[in-house]
Amino acid sequence: MRNLGATGFFLERASAILLVFLLAAHFIVIHFQGAGEDAWSHGAIFLRLSSPLWLVFYIIFLSVLLYHGFYGLWGIAVEYVRRVSLLAAIRACLVAVSLALWASGIFILANSQMLLANPPALCYKCHARGSIPSYRAMRFFGLHRPWQGAQTERALENFPASGKDVESAVTDPRLKVLSFTGSATVGWGLKRLACDK
Amino acid sequence: MEKDRVKKFRIKRWDPERASKPRWEEFTVSLDPFERLLDGLIRIKDNLDGSLTFRSSCAHGMCGSCAMKINGKNALACQTLAKNTPEVVVLEPLPAFPVIKDLVVDMDPFFEKIGRIMPWLLEDGPPPERERTQSPEEMKKILDAIKCIMCGCCTSACPVYRAGKDLYLGPASLVKAARFIFDSRDAGWEERLEMVSGKNGIWRCHSIYNCYEVCPRSIDVTGIISRLKRMSVKKMLLPPRRPG
Amino acid sequence: MRYGQKGAQVRRRPGTGFLAFILHRGSGIILAFFILPHLYMLYFLKDPARYEAIRGVFINRMAVRLAGAGLLALVLAHGLNGARVMLLEAGAPSRLQKALFVTALIIGLLLLAAGARLMIAA
Numbered sequence: 001m002r003n004l005g006a007t008g009f010f011l012e013r014a015s016a017i018l019l020v021f022l023l024a025a026h027f028i029v030i031h032f033q034g035a036g037e038d039a040w041s042h043g044a045i046f047l048r049l050s051s052p053l054w055l056v057f058y059i060i061f062l063s064v065l066l067y068h069g070f071y072g073l074w075g076i077a078v079e080y081v082r083r084v085s086l087l088a089a090i091r092a093c094l095v096a097v098s099l100a101l102w103a104s105g106i107f108i109l110a111n112s113q114m115l116l117a118n119p120p121a122l123c124y125k126c127h128a129r130g131s132i133p134s135y136r137a138m139r140f141f142g143l144h145r146p147w148q149g150a151q152t153e154r155a156l157e158n159f160p161a162s163g164k165d166v167e168s169a170v171t172d173p174r175l176k177v178l179s180f181t182g183s184a185t186v187g188w189g190l191k192r193l194a195c196d197k
Numbered sequence: 198m199e200k201d202r203v204k205k206f207r208i209k210r211w212d213p214e215r216a217s218k219p220r221w222e223e224f225t226v227s228l229d230p231f232e233r234l235l236d237g238l239i240r241i242k243d244n245l246d247g248s249l250t251f252r253s254s255c256a257h258g259m260c261g262s263c264a265m266k267i268n269g270k271n272a273l274a275c276q277t278l279a280k281n282t283p284e285v286v287v288l289e290p291l292p293a294f295p296v297i298k299d300l301v302v303d304m305d306p307f308f309e310k311i312g313r314i315m316p317w318l319l320e321d322g323p324p325p326e327r328e329r330t331q332s333p334e335e336m337k338k339i340l341d342a343i344k345c346i347m348c349g350c351c352t353s354a355c356p357v358y359r360a361g362k363d364l365y366l367g368p369a370s371l372v373k374a375a376r377f378i379f380d381s382r383d384a385g386w387e388e389r390l391e392m393v394s395g396k397n398g399i400w401r402c403h404s405i406y407n408c409y410e411v412c413p414r415s416i417d418v419t420g421i422i423s424r425l426k427r428m429s430v431k432k433m434l435l436p437p438r439r440p441g
Numbered sequence: 442m443r444y445g446q447k448g449a450q451v452r453r454r455p456g457t458g459f460l461a462f463i464l465h466r467g468s469g470i471i472l473a474f475f476i477l478p479h480l481y482m483l484y485f486l487k488d489p490a491r492y493e494a495i496r497g498v499f500i501n502r503m504a505v506r507l508a509g510a511g512l513l514a515l516v517l518a519h520g521l522n523g524a525r526v527m528l529l530e531a532g533a534p535s536r537l538q539k540a541l542f543v544t545a546l547i548i549g550l551l552l553l554a555a556g557a558r559l560m561i562a563a
Contacts, residue, residue, distance in 0.1 A: 005394045005395060005396060005398065005399075005400045005429070006394055006429040006430050006432070006433035007433055008400070009400050009426065009429075009430065010430050010433065010434070013527055016520075016523050016527070017527075019520075020520055020524075023516060023520070027513065027516070027556065031509060031513070031556070031559070031560050040496070041493070041496065042486065042489045042492050042493055042496075045486060046486075065476065066476065069469070069472065069473035069476060070473065072469050072473060073470070073473055075400070076466065076470070078364075078396055078397070078401070079357055079360055079361045079364065079365065079401055080360055080361060082361070082362065082364060101476055101477065101480060104480055104484065105480055105483075108480065108483050108484055108486060108487075111486070111487050112486055112487075115487065356459060356462070403462050403465070403466075403526070404458065404462075404526045404529050404530060404538070405456075405458040405459050405461075405462045406456060406457070406458030406459075406535065406538050407456055407458065407459060409458075409535050409538075410456055410458075417535050419458075419529070419535050419538075420534070420535040423529060423530045423531075423532065424532075426530055427530070427531070427532065
């Protein structure tokens with residue numbers, strides 16, 4: 001192959017430019033919302049993963065990130081290692097590890113799609129917080145009371161929700177399990193509401 | 198000895214054949230503010246210690262023989278004026294090259310890398326009747342690279358070259374390659390570009406600018422290497438025309 | 442003109458370009474290896490209770506939030522210096538390399554302050 005160096009160099013720069021946008025989106029969605037607690041809750045992640053657009057985003061993000069990172073590591077190895085056999089071994093290792101990481105990332109995504117399509121049990125987890133942006137986004141799309149939809153008969157979710165919504169959730173007879181993180185007052189209040197379960 | 202003219206030369210001395218490690222030695226000489234450090238070295242050798250070893254030839258910044266590490270930075274001893282140095286002048290041999298004795302290093306690995314890029318004009322077709330002419334515009338493209346005197350300051354200052362223990366071609370070799378690649382009279386640009394685009398060529402440059410900082414000829418070394426990178430990428434994206 | 446002035450000063454501190462390079466390389470290595478634990482945590486997404494339990498360890502811990510801000514700092518350092526190097530490779534004059542480093546540093550600190558405020562604030 002001719003001029004592989006130029007191709008590698010070019011792809012490293014191209015992936016870098018892509019990563020600026022991908023990482024910016026990732027940070028804004030995950031970490032810059034309130035205390036950064038709820039955008040990465042199980043429910044919020046699965047809500048994103050139920051959209052094909054986000055699925056494609058994560059596949060591209062994973063691939064570009066791994067390429068950029070591991071080609072960079074290879075570049076460092078080339079600078080320090082003199083022995084050709086050792087260099088070949090390092091390259092094989094880097095390729096194997098990056099492919100394994102890519103495969104596990106894809107496995108996680110595939111697994112999530114299977115869970116979304118075929119949830120194993122009815123399980124909601126409600127965060128009694130009304131002010132968080134991911135909750136507001138969900139309300140905007142009418143997704144803030146997922147247990148009321150026909151489709152959610154057997155859904156597996158973990159949702160942030162505000163007081164009224166939680167009330168409707170915990171008193172819903174279809175809800176079998178309730179777990180809660182928050183203050184004692186709210187906890188006991190929920191327990192009272194759901195006492196017949 | 199006038200007080201303000203007194204310079205202390207702290208020199209790293211080493212004869213690898215006789216001693217296992219280098220030692221530091223101090224010499225006190227009187228230097229006129231407009232004399233060069235090389236004058237001080239010659240004075241030491243003539244009057245104080247005849248065994249002090251260093252290279253020098255033209256003494257006017259044209260041959261590159263007296264390149265050494267002066268106060269922590271690679272430079273030519275014949276170009277550094279006494280008035281621009283502190284009272285204590287610290288002299289070491291060029292890093293990254295094997296020491297032969299005192300301030301003299303083995304430049305063979307350096308010139309071997311210059312040789313690899315074929316530093317001569319490659320021609321296609323029969324030789325012309327008269328000289329090969331070049332327009333002033335064409336000449337401007339290589340004007341900077343032509344200034345190189347191959348003193349080794351840049352290559353020896355490059356952390357990548359040092360890290361790989363001379364795996365990397367090094368900035369001087371790449372500047373020499375650019376000197377021919379961008380020369381309108383040269384027919385071997387493709388071959389040469391292929392050579393410097395290899396795994397130990399231009400891609401090992403990370404724009405650290407040590408070479409640019411130390412060059413005694415003020416060549417834009419890193420800029421020239423960047424130009425080679427752009428040319429190589431252009432050739433990869435849109436072959437096979439000769440890119441500017 | 443730099444001609445003739447070379448080697449005039451004692452320069453024992455590393456140059457700007459070298460500093461930028463070490464920062465770039467160090468942050469790059471750490472970020473590349475960060476992918477592994479990050480994916481390992483996401484592996485537990487298959488089990489909501491387990492995932493939330495792990496997440497519970499991270500939530501509301503100042504040390505973890507500060508580490509998050511540190512991660513942002515690494516990403517910013519790597520990204521902004523990468524942009525600087527790409528600009529220089531694309532033909533920005535070499536004499537601007539230090540100014541570009543300072544510019545990247547200022548932008549980076551501003552973005553870090555803005556980002557860390559959001560990440561650390563409860």
